Amino acid sequence: MDTPLNIVIVGGGTAGWSAAAAIAGIVSRNVASVRLIESEEIGTVGVGEATLPHMKEFNDHIGVIEADMMQQANATFKLGIEFVDWGFKGSSYIHPFGVHGQPIGGARFHHQWVRATQSGHETNLQDYSYPIVASRAGKFDFPSKDQNQISSTYSYAYHFDAALYAGYLRRFAERRGAVRTEGKVTDVSLDGQSGDIASVTLESGEVVTADLFIDCTGFRALLIGETLGVAYQGWSKWLPCDRAVAVPCDRLPGKLLPYTRSTARAAGWQWRIPLQSRTGNGYVYASDFISDDEAASTLLSNLDGAAQSDPRFLKFRAGRRVASWQKNCVAIGLSSGFLEPLESTSIYLIQQAITTLLTLFPRKTVDPALRAEFNRRVDLEYDRVRDFLILHYYANARDDAELWRYCRSMEVPDSLLEKLEFFRSTGHIETYTAGLFTPASWLAVYVGQGVMPQRYDRQADKQPLEEMLGEIRKLRAQIAERVDRMPSHGVFVEDYCPSN
Numbered sequence: 001m002d003t004p005l006n007i008v009i010v011g012g013g014t015a016g017w018s019a020a021a022a023i024a025g026i027v028s029r030n031v032a033s034v035r036l037i038e039s040e041e042i043g044t045v046g047v048g049e050a051t052l053p054h055m056k057e058f059n060d061h062i063g064v065i066e067a068d069m070m071q072q073a074n075a076t077f078k079l080g081i082e083f084v085d086w087g088f089k090g091s092s093y094i095h096p097f098g099v100h101g102q103p104i105g106g107a108r109f110h111h112q113w114v115r116a117t118q119s120g121h122e123t124n125l126q127d128y129s130y131p132i133v134a135s136r137a138g139k140f141d142f143p144s145k146d147q148n149q150i151s152s153t154y155s156y157a158y159h160f161d162a163a164l165y166a167g168y169l170r171r172f173a174e175r176r177g178a179v180r181t182e183g184k185v186t187d188v189s190l191d192g193q194s195g196d197i198a199s200v201t202l203e204s205g206e207v208v209t210a211d212l213f214i215d216c217t218g219f220r221a222l223l224i225g226e227t228l229g230v231a232y233q234g235w236s237k238w239l240p241c242d243r244a245v246a247v248p249c250d251r252l253p254g255k256l257l258p259y260t261r262s263t264a265r266a267a268g269w270q271w272r273i274p275l276q277s278r279t280g281n282g283y284v285y286a287s288d289f290i291s292d293d294e295a296a297s298t299l300l301s302n303l304d305g306a307a308q309s310d311p312r313f314l315k316f317r318a319g320r321r322v323a324s325w326q327k328n329c330v331a332i333g334l335s336s337g338f339l340e341p342l343e344s345t346s347i348y349l350i351q352q353a354i355t356t357l358l359t360l361f362p363r364k365t366v367d368p369a370l371r372a373e374f375n376r377r378v379d380l381e382y383d384r385v386r387d388f389l390i391l392h393y394y395a396n397a398r399d400d401a402e403l404w405r406y407c408r409s410m411e412v413p414d415s416l417l418e419k420l421e422f423f424r425s426t427g428h429i430e431t432y433t434a435g436l437f438t439p440a441s442w443l444a445v446y447v448g449q450g451v452m453p454q455r456y457d458r459q460a461d462k463q464p465l466e467e468m469l470g471e472i473r474k475l476r477a478q479i480a481e482r483v484d485r486m487p488s489h490g491v492f493v494e495d496y497c498p499s500n
């Protein structure tokens with residue numbers, strides 16, 4: 001039997017407490033102890049309010065009770081993200097957490113939709129997505145478990161207060177035996193022979209040893225970056241936004257909307273995230289194209305409610321570590337990399353890295369092959385998210401501001417160009433076996449940003465055109481009728497998980 005490991009997590013933001021909650025669940029099997037060190041004086045980044053559906057899987061897996069978590073974190077449901085003014089000014093589309101339509105006449109729905117459009121029958125792709133129609137109507141219900149129903153064709157995520165969610169995870173992890181230490185790490189010692197991290201020293205003088213260290217110190221990257229010197233690969237030339245200014249405001253009057261909104265602005269984009277008690281707002285911008293003062297004033301003049309505090313500024317640089325696991329140190333969260341929150345991917349990347357770590361859990365002496373596989377999987381996730389984010393900037397037809405002209409003409413990674421070309425010329429979309437962003441996501445953004453394919457799957461032509469048009473009209477009516485019967489999102493949340 002292998003010796004169970006002593007684990008030390010440095011950092012107690014969403015990354016640190018997610019890791020502690022999940023790893024505390026395997027104490028006694030592979031883990032002897034989980035200790036988390038965090039410094040209230042340093043604090044957390046404190047943003048990160050919008051998520052992806054995979055979070056439900058993560059929470060379910062570690063044993064979080066949904067209604068309980070939602071109640072304590074002021075959460076609402078999320079069915080997708082609306083992109084306003086992105087492809088061109090005046091445009092709006094939703095990237096839904098679900099598919100568009102269902103296969104018709106032996107072909108995927110979108111091929112029939114392209115065929116309908118090319119034969120002169122103008123239809124809006126968005127009308128065939130159940131979660132989009134529900135989002136626009138401000139409705140919510142759990143997806144049907146009957147796969148034959150159109151109301152089974154989506155999943156959902158959450159909006160929540162990041163500090164309350166981290167607090168929830170802390171209580172959860174502590175109940176499972178994780179031990180928290182308040183204190184600042186001021187020194188890190190390496191083992192002279194192996195180069196592994198031997199211990200961290202706290203400001204109080206206490207020296208803490210462990211077999212495996214998890215670096216959740218946020219942008220500081222104290223262990224992986226400062227101590228082990230793992231390089232950061234920057235992606236600013238593709239993702240030039242490097243700052244954000246954030247401010248909460250009062251809850252929007254009227255409907256509680258089940259989606260995040262991202263509105264493109266002259267030098268970046270503005271988020272709007274509806275929670276039960278308030279609305280989160282922020283402007284993510286490129287400092288090469290706008291000053292901090294201008295960004296703050298743009299944000300404050302585009303709020304839907306009264307600001308609840310002064311604006312808060314944050315700085316970052318898009319990119320990732322060349323290795324997230326080095327020696328006996330695994331970086332999770334902002335210490336491992338940062339991709340702007342356009343598609344709410346950071347917490348996903350955190351929880352995916354934790355799940356991967358649990359799958360590839362090491363022995364006392366870390367097997368280099370295990371470490372290499374972990375890094376390969378983490379890198380792949382980051383690179384795919386990067387390409388997906390770049391697509392939003394690159395496929396734009398805006399001519400009103402310098403940032404958008406720059407993005408339209410920038411050189412993008414070959415991996416993205418290949419995907420774009422494949423879709424443009426064939427109508428097909430690359431499919432992954434695992435990981436983020438299914439073809440439904442790519443389709444929503446391609447079409448939403450004005451990228452249309454020249455051709456469609458020839459299989460679609462096997463069905464007579466009129467018959468196909470009849471079927472897609474029927475589908476649209478069925479979705480509208482079914483959504484009409486759904487409860488409003490506000491009422492649903494009030495019944496299921498009213499905040500304290």
Ligand code: FAD
Pocket residue numbers: 010011012013014015016037038039040042043044045046047048049050051162183184185186216217218219220222244246282314316332333334335341344345346347348350
């Ligand atoms: P942090 O929250 O910064 O935590 C770092 C921890 O390390 C703290 O506890 C700190 O005290 C501790 N620490 C640091 N140094 C020391 C030391 N020397 N000794 C002891 N403790 C130390 N993600 C999403 O998924 N959705 C979103 O909508 C979203 N929006 C975002 C908007 C912005 C503007 C930004 C910048 C990020 C956003 N993110 C979003 C990302 C998200 O906020 C982070 O991924 C998430 O909060 C995790 O952060 P973290 O735990 O890695 O770091």
